[in-house]
Amino acid sequence: MTRLLLADDHAVVRKGLIQILREAGIDAEVHEVSDGHEALAALRETTFDAVLLDISMPGKGGIEVLKQMRARGDQPPVLVLSMHSEEAYALHLIRAGAAGYLSKESAPAQLAEAIKKVLQGKRYISPEVAELLADSLSQRQAGSDEADEDDRHRQLSSREFEVFLQLAQGLGPTEIGRAMNLSAKTIASHRSRILRKMRLRTNAELTLYASRHGLI
Incomplete structure (x- = not known):
């Protein structure tokens, strides 16, 4: 029988x-977990055919879980689910190795289609994500170094x-480093690059940007 790992902190x-x-009509044995640590533990103990992964969970979030899965290699395909629109996260997660990304506000039929494709070993690219990927490719081919104000x-x-x-959620370098197994100095270096790339000056501006774009 098909085995699915469902990671979401809301029952x-x-x-x-x-x-x-x-x-x-998807006949699957579903293993439920409520946070990233439980998801990684389940993946160590059981073989799954696919993972449905919420991006925002306490402790380790979906992004960190996805990265640790990919670092281990030979892991099941992951369909990322989120309350956020495709514009907010999709490109980053597809590039990080997700087989698909879907907003939880999508219609049930669309979600069912996405899960079926992922179980078949295929990627699920919604029309919205396909457009984002096309735009991103066009920008790279054009050699554009400057992102639009809404795309930084x-x-x-x-x-x-x-x-x-x-950072946008108010966490400091030490807290972030501890969660990501990195030093506070490394996080501080990342922060400097982030501010430079996004043409921002302070964490408060990062928070404001993230809030305006529905990222937090």
């Missing part, structure tokens, strides 16, 4: 997703983006 959301699976966060690397999100 109601997990039950709703399982119901969507059932109604779509997209030029960050996956690691820089993860640090940016935590």
Whole structure:
């Protein structure tokens, strides 16, 4: 039987997703976990055919879980679910190795289609994400060094983006370093590059930018 790992810190959301699976005729044994640490522990103990991963969970978030999975190699495909729109996170997560990205506000039929594709070993690219990927490719081919005002966060690397999100939530270098197994000095270096790339000066400006763009 197909085995799915469902990682989301809201029990109601997990039950709703399982119901969507059932109604779509997806016969799977679903293992539920509520945070990133539990997800990684489950992956060490059990072989899964796919992972449905919430991006925002206490402790280790979805981005860090995805990176640790990819670092181990030979891990199941991951469909990332989020309350945030595709514009906010999709490109970073696809580049980080996710098989697909979908907003939780998507219709049940779209979610069922995404899960089926991921289980088949395919990527799920929604029309919105496809457009973002096309725009990103066009910008690279054009050799543009300057991002639009609304797109500055997209030029960050996956690691820089993860640090940016935590800085924007008010966490300091020591806290972020502890969560990411990096030194505070390394986090401070990331912060400097992030501010320079985004043409911002302070953490407060990072927070304001993230809030305006629906990233926190």
